[in-house]
Amino acid sequence: MRASGYAGIVAAALAVLCGCTVQPPDGGDGRGHSPVRVELPRGTPGGRSAPDGTAPVPGPSAVETVPPHIVYTRGDTGTGVRELQARLRQVAWLYDGPTGTYDDLTAQAVAGFQGRRGLPRTGETDAVTWRRLVGMTHRPGKWELYLMGGQPAAAPDARCLTGRVLCISKSSRTLRWMIDGRTVSTMSVRFGTQYTPTREGVFHVYWKSRDHYSTLYHSPMPYAMFFSGGQAVHYSYDFAARGYAGGSHGCVNVRDEAAIADLFAQVRSGDKVVVSW
CATH class of the missing domain: 2.40.440.10 (L,D-transpeptidase catalytic domain-like)
Structure with a gap:
C-alpha cells in the first residue's frame, strides 16, 4: 500500500475516535464540487417559455427557494405591458387603457386578479400570474391593444x-x-x-x-x-x-x-x- 493511502486510513480512524467528521471544503460535496445554484431564465409573454416561479437549489444543505420571476412590474412600458392590460380587460379586472405603461391602476388590477385566485397579492406580474392570465384569455387583436388610441398613424393617403x-x-x-x-x-x-x-x-x-x-x-x-x-x-x-x-x-x-x-x-x-x- 502506498504511503499516501495509508495516511488517509489513519486520518479517518483518528477522526472517528475523536468523535469528529471530515467537512468538505467550501460547503462542497466532498468531491471538489461546490453547490449548484439554479438561475431562472427571464420569462417572457406571448407563448415563449417561462419558469413556474420556484426552483430548489440542490446540495447537501437545506433547500432554498428562488423567488418568483417577475415578468412585468410598476414603471415598465411597451407592447408587452399593453398585452397584459388588454388581457386584464378581458377578465374585467381593468377598465382603463391599454396604455402600454404599468401604472398604479394596472398594479391594482393585477393584485385583484391574484387575490381572487389564491396567489400572493403583490401587484407585480410574475410568471405564475402571467400563465394563469394567459390560460383564461385570448391573444388580443390590434383593436384590443389600442382601445384608448396610441397606435402609430398609417402612412398618409x-x-x-x-x-x-x-x-x-x-x-x-x-x-x-x-x-x-x-x-x-x-x-x-x-x-x-x-x-x-x-x-x-x-x-x-x-x-x-x-x-x-x-x-x-x-x-x-x-x-x-x-x-x-x-x-x-x-x-x-x-x-x-x-x-x-x-x-x-x-x-x-x-x-x-x-x-x-x-x-x-x-x-x-x-x-x-x-x-x-
Whole structure:
C-alpha cells in the first residue's frame, strides 16, 4: 500500500475516535464540487417559455427557494405591458387603457386578479400570474391593444400630400393634420358605428362651430369642423371617458381636448378632409 493511502486510513480512524467528521471544503460535496445554484431564465409573454416561479437549489444543505420571476412590474412600458392590460380587460379586472405603461391602476388590477385566485397579492406580474392570465384569455387583436388610441398613424393617403389636409385613417384610427405633405400633428380618433358609418372620400371643411350642440342627438360637439352633411371632426366627452367602447353617429371623434383646440385654431374653412380606410 502506498504511503499516501495509508495516511488517509489513519486520518479517518483518528477522526472517528475523536468523535469528529471530515467537512468538505467550501460547503462542497466532498468531491471538489461546490453547490449548484439554479438561475431562472427571464420569462417572457406571448407563448415563449417561462419558469413556474420556484426552483430548489440542490446540495447537501437545506433547500432554498428562488423567488418568483417577475415578468412585468410598476414603471415598465411597451407592447408587452399593453398585452397584459388588454388581457386584464378581458377578465374585467381593468377598465382603463391599454396604455402600454404599468401604472398604479394596472398594479391594482393585477393584485385583484391574484387575490381572487389564491396567489400572493403583490401587484407585480410574475410568471405564475402571467400563465394563469394567459390560460383564461385570448391573444388580443390590434383593436384590443389600442382601445384608448396610441397606435402609430398609417402612412398618409396619396391625396393628403398636397395642400392643407385633415388626413383621417380608419385602419389606424388616427388623424394627421398635414400641410404640403408635412405632418404637423397626429391624434387618435373614433368613427361611426356600422349603423351610422363615417363616410369615406375627399371633402372640405365647410363650417366651423366652436361650441356646437347637436339638436338631433342632444349632445355637445365642441370644436366641430363639418365636412360632409352633419358629419364633423369634433371633441367627444364620451370618447375621452370610454375610449373605443362606444362610437359616434358618423362624426370623427377626438378625445384629446387640448390637441383639437389647437387644431381648431389652425384649420380654415375650405381645407381638405380625406377619410380613407
